[in-house]
Amino acid sequence: MPINAHPEYIAAEGEYLRAKSVEEKIEKLKKMISYAPSHKGGENLRAQLKTRLKKLLEEKEKSKKSGKSSRTGIKKEDLQAVIIGKSNSGKSSVLTELTNAKAEVSHTHLSTTTPKIGMMNYQGANIQIIENPAIESEYYDKGITNTTDTLIIIINSIQDLKEIETMIGNIQKNKIVLFNKSDLLNLEEKRKISSTLQSKKYNFVLFSSISKEGIELLKEKLFSSFNKxxxxxxxxxxxxxxxxxxxxxxxxxxxxxxxxxxxxxxxxxxxxxxxxxxxxxxxxxxxxxxxxxxxxxxxxxx
Ligand SMILES: Nc1nc2c(ncn2[C@@H]2O[C@H](COP(=O)(O)OP(=O)(O)O)[C@@H](O)[C@H]2O)c(=O)[nH]1
Ligand SMILES: [Mg+2]
Structure with missing residues (x-):
């Protein structure tokens, strides 16, 4: 403890030592700095505190990048799935189809800028489904992708799947590949896509928000993915x-x-x-x- 320390400084130091999260430590440390003695003798102390603050800010930034802490603060339910995909692939349409959520479906790019949450009831079991903003956008939330139980990967082409896999890397999650807009495909195209996905052992569904093809299969696959x-x-x-x-x-x-x-x-x-x-x-x-x-x-x- 510094000589002639302010009582406020001492109180802030106590709070800092008891702080559990990085965010809380940063807040308390800033308070300590503001009450640190301003006279010449306090110079060293102030420098030390500032170095410590810098380290904490770096730590906070790192955990954000690694996706450990989610920005959204969504309360995770027992059974949860996150929808990911490129913009305009049909994420909002699928969320609306599966749940009570009223997500905005639009022709313009990037209409969804924050994760949208819906609840799906499957034979009495409540499943929380979240639409993550477009994977190529700055609004995409890595945190919820990394902490969820099951990923619903929406694609409109096999190429989409390759791109998304490169972006998410090798994460160990239950994955359901949802090939959306199947109403735009003829039988031959559907057969080709199915055989490609099958040969690579994907758990997949051909789906259409318009014709409703695949909706029951998707719900079934979703529930069984949780292994509950x-x-x-x-x-x-x-x-x-x-x-x-x-x-x-x-x-x-x-x-x-x-x-x-x-x-x-x-x-x-x-x-x-x-x-x-x-x-x-x-x-x-x-x-x-x-x-x-x-x-x-x-x-x-x-
Ligand atoms: N033909 C067809 N169009 C679809 C289907 N699902 C979505 N769309 C259209 O694709 C566009 C983007 O849909 P949206 O759900 O907003 O995609 P998001 O950006 O991934 O959330 C909209 O114009 C939708 O009407 C589908 O199953 N078939
Ligand atoms: Mg959307």
Whole structure:
């Protein structure tokens, strides 16, 4: 601590030391600098603080470039997919087709400058879908591409796919290639495109926002890309829940109880199941029973 330090300086230093994020550290450090002693004896200290600030600003810039922190602050849901593609490939049209979002579809380039979010309900499971602005534009957000579960890569030609792959590099994500505007292709062209994508082992869909070709297949592929199971709960004597709980394959009845309420599994007296993992409807199982997609679970409490 410097001699004759301002009480404000001391307070700011404490806040700085407790700061967790780079952004917060920068903010507190700036405050320290503003309260640092201005007399000659404080020169060294001020220089040190400024060097530290410079390093922090560099760190912040680096993490932005690597795409670690997203600019948008979108709250990520359990199941999320991000649509990427070049401008005018049909990203907004696909988002509008799949979700409740009203994205602007337009003939002009770069109509989408911030990520647009929509929700798609697939047999009770909510899937968050985000349209990333055109990949070649300055508005493209690397962060959301890098942190999402599944990428929907929209293309209008095989060449588009090559370009996009070069731009995103070798990222390990579930990928669905969506060849959009299939209404503009004849049968022979469709056959060629399908066989090219198939031979390269892409998970792909031929799609059209106009004829709606491929929409059900896309929804199905999207849900299965997450590799999750849907489990419904029910109360004794009542219908099963409208929305399923989303879990990893092999999840147990205990995990379902804990997802309902933390500590709930300790209160369970009896568990019954219906569906694919049951030997017969209403089978009584323990809390270590492994569940399958579309099972229904009923808990009786003590
Ligand atoms: N023929 C045809 N045109 C489409 C299709 N999907 C989108 N478009 C058109 O392509 C243009 C760009 O669409 P938009 O969804 O705004 O693309 P974005 O820039 O990628 O978001 C618009 O003129 C759309 O009407 C499709 O399946 N078939
Ligand atoms: Mg758009």
């Amino acid at each position: 199971i849907r489990v419904y709960t029910k109360e004794p004597g009542k219908e099963k829940s409208k929305n399923p709980i989303i879990l990893k394959p092999g999840a147990t009845t205990r995990e379902v109880a804990e997802k309902i309420l933390k500590g709930f599994s300790e209160k369970v007296k009896e568990t019954k199941i219906w569906g694919p993992s049951s030997k017969f409807p209403g089978q009584i199982v323990g809390l270590n029973h492994k569940l399958r997609d579309l099972d229904v679970v009923e808990f009786k409490t003590k």
